[in-house]
Amino acid sequence: MDPNMMSAPAEQPSQPAGGPGLPKLNKKLITIIVGAVLGLSVLGWIGNLVVGKVVGFGMKKAIEAGTGVKVDEKGGVVSLKGKDGAEIRYDVNGDSGTVTFKDEKGQTGKIEAAGSGAAKALPQDFPSDFPVMPGMQLDSTWSLSQPDQGIAHAITWKTSDKTDRIMQYYRGELERSGWTKVFESISGNQAVLTYQKTVNAEKGTSDTATIGIEELADTTNVSLQLVLAPR
16 A cells, blocks of 8 residues: 555644535545555546536536546446546545545555544444543544555544543553554644554554644544554
8 A cells, every 4th residue: 555645644633624525634535545546646636526516517528528537427426437447436425425446456445534523433444442532522534444455544533631631541541452652742732642553573564543632722632543554
């Protein structure tokens, strides 16, 4: 997997901003998928148009004629297919949606996302044994999975708890679960904890978890960037 794609969530230390249509994090990931996985740069631009619901009949025909990318829009689901066989399928409902893709080699992957305030549950493939501090309110989710290449999650919560208590919880729970701390930083109202856990010592693969904390006047934002190595 392209390392730039897997490290993308780490650029979001706090809650990703929402907005009309899909959250900004989703749109960024669409561009990353297109550029890093599919290799069809034209689909990055088309993808944003599709997600923005601005592809009408005339624009659809113009895109197909000008780029050679086939656009199929049915029942709120938009599919894009390039000449080399790469495909992207957008199934979007408000601030939540799924993007599935296949590259020119036939390798597949999926993104599931729910924007700020829209998340109702953790992604289906979120590990059940990873600690989640009780009392936090789930805010947004993003998940990228590719068979045999790993899984990346970016999750945000809101809580009334303060930084010290949150850090104490995660230090204790992760270390009891076999995770090793590799980085810790506290600066002003923000804090970051990064832990790793060996998956395969021979191959040198590890899971990585980064917890970001932003303490505001009336709430605390907690983000988790969890990258799981292939099993």
